[in-house]
Amino acid sequence: EAQVTQNPRYLITVTGKKLTVTCSQNMNHEYMSWYRQDPGLGLRQIYYSMNVEVTDKGDVPEGYKVSRKEKRNFPLILESPSPNQTSLYFCASSRAWADTDTQYFGPGTRLTVL
């Protein structure tokens, strides 16, 4: 089944404790992206990657890091989480950057930073 998976689905952590949210897709997509969703603000892009070893900042990259060492995986790293990073996070992928019209989203990761 074609899908985007994220882990963990739920996470409660404390300020300053490094964490990684994994994202994996099995569709051989080149383009991958991370979004955060907050009430009243919609989905905002954090980082994106057009292909392996190619990443770039989205609209809200502060406090986040990403890597793209393999085509299928695109982990989101919070080196020192803070309470304002409490949010719902989605990973998404599409065939190529020119096909950003059809992004496939993972199930989401709900993160709470205390």
Place this chain on the structure above:
Amino acid sequence: GQSLEQPSEVTAVEGAIVQINCTYQTSGFYGLSWYQQHDGGAPTFLSYNGLDGLEETGRFSSFLSRSDSYGYLLLQELQMKDSASYFCAVNGFQKLVFGTGTRLLVSP
């Protein structure tokens, strides 16, 4: 930069037709997409307009006017399962920028 405006909430009854409007300001534009998101779920792709005009997919249609920087999503024969949030999104260079979403409430 890019900004999108859409109504925060729309209500309708089963069987009715509803239109969700989206206006945008953008420095780079390839097309307008629409996504549906049920409570607790992930966004799912509904429709895309790269050119002016109407695109129809079953009960859903989407329209784009580039000259007016305007688009809409039309939902016909509303069903209770259509209760969800609907997001318009601008396809810009290498990225997708989402509006804040319209919550559609369908009542019996």
